[in-house]
Amino acid sequence: MPELPEIETFVRELEPDLAGRKVVDAAVHWSKIIAVPTAEEFCQQIVGEEFVSFGRRAKYMLLGLNSGATLIVHLRMTGHLHVLPADAQPDKHTHVVMRLDDGHTLHYQDPRKFGRLWLVGDVEPILSKLSAEPLSAEFTTKWLSERLQSRNAPIKALLLDQTISAGVGNIYADEALHLAGIHPTRPGASLKAGEIKKLHAAIRIVLQQGIAKHGSSLGGSVLTNYRRPNGELGQMQDEFQVYGREGEPCHTCDKPIERLVIAQRSSHFCGKCQK
DNA sequence: ATAAGGCCCTGACCGC
DNA sequence: TGCGGTCAGGGCCTTA
Numbered sequence: 385m386p387e388l389p390e391i392e393t394f395v396r397e398l399e400p401d402l403a404g405r406k407v408v409d410a411a412v413h414w415s416k417i418i419a420v421p422t423a424e425e426f427c428q429q430i431v432g433e434e435f436v437s438f439g440r441r442a443k444y445m446l447l448g449l450n451s452g453a454t455l456i457v458h459l460r461m462t463g464h465l466h467v468l469p470a471d472a473q474p475d476k477h478t479h480v481v482m483r484l485d486d487g488h489t490l491h492y493q494d495p496r497k498f499g500r501l502w503l504v505g506d507v508e509p510i511l512s513k514l515s516a517e518p519l520s521a522e523f524t525t526k527w528l529s530e531r532l533q534s535r536n537a538p539i540k541a542l543l544l545d546q547t548i549s550a551g552v553g554n555i556y557a558d559e560a561l562h563l564a565g566i567h568p569t570r571p572g573a574s575l576k577a578g579e580i581k582k583l584h585a586a587i588r589i590v591l592q593q594g595i596a597k598h599g600s601s602l603g604g605s606v607l608t609n610y611r612r613p614n615g616e617l618g619q620m621q622d623e624f625q626v627y628g629r630e631g632e633p634c635h636t637c638d639k640p641i642e643r644l645v646i647a648q649r650s651s652h653f654c655g656k657c658q659k
Numbered sequence: 660a661t662a663a664g665g666c667c668c669t670g671a672c673c674g675c
Numbered sequence: 676t677g678c679g680g681t682c683a684g685g686g687c688c689t690t691a
Contacts, residue, residue: 385684416667443685460685461668477669496668498685537662546686553685648664649684665689673681 385602386459388518388551389594389620390610391443394465397613399438401467401488402447406434409483417479417492419500426503430455430482442514442550446507456502456510457492459610463499466491466613514550518587525584532580535572539583541647542572549587555600555627558652560586562626567658568644568651594620602628626652 386394410430415423433455437448445457445465457465470487480492480501492501502510515531516522531548532539543549543557552560561568563586566579575583594600599618601610611617621628625635630643634654644651 387685458685461683462670494668495670496684498668500686535661541662544685647662661691663689663691666687667685669683671682673679675678 385461385553385555386463386599386610387443387553387556387594388440388591389556389597390599390618391440391445391459391551392595393599393612393618394459395438395440395445398445398447398465398467401613402435402484402490403438404434404436405488406485407431407482407490408485411481412479413474413481414479414497417494417497417499417501418503420502420504426501429453429503441507441511441517442546443553444511453503453505454507456504456507458500459494460496460498460500462496463492463494464611466493466615513547515547516550518549518551518591523584523588525581528584528587529577529580532572532575537572538569538646539566539572539575540568540649540651543587544647544649551591552587554649554651555624556587556590556594558627559590559625562653562658563590565658567655568646568653593623594618597623600624626654628652 407430410427412418412423412427418426433449433451435447436450439446443458447455449455467488468491470489472489474481474491477493477495478491479494482490484490516527532542535542540557543552564583566583597618597620598612599610600620601617602621626641629641629652631640634641634657637656639654639656641652642655
């Protein structure tokens with residue numbers, strides 16, 4: 385599923401194709417995919433806009449437009465944004481089509497229909513609750529420590545909380561906990577200072593590795609939930625130590641990787657390396 | 660305030 | 676081969 389590294393890859397690789405392009409026509413085929421404004425207003429307002437800046441906040445793509453408005457895209461589970469030739473036919477999972485002034489079209493596809501698009505003048509109301517960017521200087525060990533203290537929920541659940549570690553999802557949470565040697569069921573408040581320091585470092589390391597590997601791609605079907613904008617697969621899945629490896633030997637100690645459901649999400653961990 | 664559970668969706672997968 | 680049931684899962688909402 386697309387998490388911070390996947391979204392970062394998306395934004396970086398979309399920029400060369402979208403920078404300076406103007407939207408000349410837009411159609412929405414499934415209206416709920418537009419969170420703000422209405423689908424009709426979206427189609428009217430996006431026409432004439434030019435893509436001028438490309439950013440990311442946590443798992444949100446921020447596509448800046450020449451009017452000052454921002455097109456925010458969240459891919460959730462199975463969303464894709466692709467720049468395609470003009471004659472590319474929308475398939476049954478294509479919910480938004482934007483025709484560009486250079487003859488290409490921008491398609492938003494999403495089999496699960498969980499993703500959302502916002503077209504707004506002010507991004508703040510949508511992004512205001514997010515924690516600091518985990519790769520920024522603002523995200524310190526102290527910052528993380530303050531948000532874990534007095535929390536009794538399992539650390540795995542807390543890492544998925546976007547007000548604690550923004551941009552971290554199920555995969556990178558499992559990988560970070562393994563790298564830090566921390567068991568996913570540990571209550572947040574039970575972590576010692578040294579463990580939080582290790583966890584803080586581990587979050588940054590796995591996210592940076594994910595970006596370097598252009599994200600992770602899983603599955604081999606239409607639900608292959610992440611591809612780079614050019615259709616290529618990411619490479620991070622080859623580096624996983626625990627995620628999706630239930631029953632396979634831990635690369636460190638050979639003990640089979642275990643799986644447990646925590647906060648309605650599957651968690652993968654090594655019972656020997658993670659205390 | 661925190662924590663837990665439900666909901667949105669539908670392709671994949673399993674058992675019969 | 677076909678059918679029904681179950682699962683996955685991010686973020687938001689409701690409930691306790």
